[in-house]
Amino acid sequence: MELRQLEYFVTVAEEGSFTRAAEKVHVAQPGVSAQIRRLERELGQELLDRSGRTVRLTDVGAAVLPYARAALAAVAGARLAVDELTGLLRGRVAVGMVTSHNVDLPGLLARFHQDHPAVEITLAEGNSDDLVESLRDGRLDGAIVSLGATPPPDLDHLVVTDEAIAAAVAVDHELAGRPEIPLGQLREHPLISLPPGTGIRSHLDAACARAGFAPKIAFEASQPVMLAQLAGRGLGVAILPDSLARNRADLHPLTIVRPGLRGQLVFAWRSGGPVSPAARALLGRARREFGA
Template sequence: MDVQLHQLEYLVAVVDDGGFTRAAERLRVAQPGVSAQVRKLERELGHELVDRAGQRVRPTAVGAEVVAAARAALAAVAGVRQVVADLDGLLRGTARVGMVTSGPFLDVPGVLADFAAAHPGVTCSLVEASSGRLTAMLREGRLDVALVGAAGGVPDDLVTDPVTEESLVVAVPPDDPLAGARTVVPGDLDGRDVVAPVEGNALREAFDLACAPVAVRVTCSASDPAVLARLAARGLGVAVLPASLSALRSEDLVTVPLDAPDVRARLVLARPRGSVSPAAAAVTDALLAAR
């Protein structure tokens, strides 16, 4: 018996799509070729496998059993191919990544570039947006993994892994009234000019949450905390920085903790629950390793 793998593929497609024309369109082959190969398979097996009488092609009783066996055979072949690809260190497919502007905490573009160079069979894409937008895209199945801010808490409908979690400090010149304080409360910034991270940044989300009742004026913004510090040193406003820079001391700048104990600048790697493609899983592993 000479049964070809592509004949089984064509038969399954015809049954799934309910017709030869639709199956041919999906398979991107000529419709007469699909019909001829299914006919050849029927002659080889000695049974009609599909009922062509109605508007929608349906499997015969024998055809239904053959289709079930064909599905198993096609799945087994796909599994063999994946095993060989894994053993060869090859990945194929797509990996869709999102990120908030995160400063120096995780170099997502660098990780993605290195991954793409090591796995040329994977098509990688990167979207930069706010945490809310990225979270929505994860839930809609439009992203595989994203670096998002979680100042207000970690979304419980997504799988998340922590990247960083910090409290906030403010930076001012030594002659500023806040320079000698042990801590600064959000009310101390009422009416003050502030140089803050760009909107969508995890640190900015935390700052906005802490200072929601306060009328601060954001006069400048940047994604790099070092740039914010330089702007504050030049007198453009009070800089909002992560606590990892709390040891910053110079003749130009003094840092003071921002007293907002319930607010933390959190960054997490988030992804949908459930199974993911091997390419998406590999990109996620690379991002987790780079934390």
């Protein structure tokens, strides 16, 4: 049993595809398939079900997967222990971010790379719910996310931004003559919002549920700028970060009251702390640059 066989098996299991796994490990697909077949022959059981369009774990594969991950983690830990003793920082950090934000994460990563050029950095985009799950299962070391009204107890975080969530309408909309709108009155209007799984949407849904109604979502888009553009064309009331609602000439901002809504973006990581020295160094830089 070879480490590369375990690595290929874990990668195929995570990607659900031999093709994507081969691209990720930079090996030709036949080579990945051959190594996993050798592993299966050694164990005497098939680990992967190849009959469907997506590769799936067999029951035996599901039982083997955590041990394969543990073996790879143990080897990586041994290498990192040597690196720490010799003063060399290398390895890999995986970072996530929500699709649209105003945090200078690229600047932070660039400065980290300048200080630690031997560390490989990967960056993934997604909604907050997906990124939180990736933090929990170890696929990400840190991420810029919105944690909603109740932060998960298994994650620690630094608050990076904190601002009001506002409503915004076209300048000729019937609500454009008002400075504010009670939350309860939003039930009367078609809303334009980020999709479920995002921080602003979580705050909106939770507040409306407490007020006894479900918001009437007419349009969803993953980019706040798109929400603003739709509202500017008169298609509904957009739910936006306050700064965006107030900085567009085609929109009239409305402060949401009774209750007001606020949203935070945070840099989050697993409560147990980053495992690798590289991830710990990245967290240290995030603490310094985000002011904690």
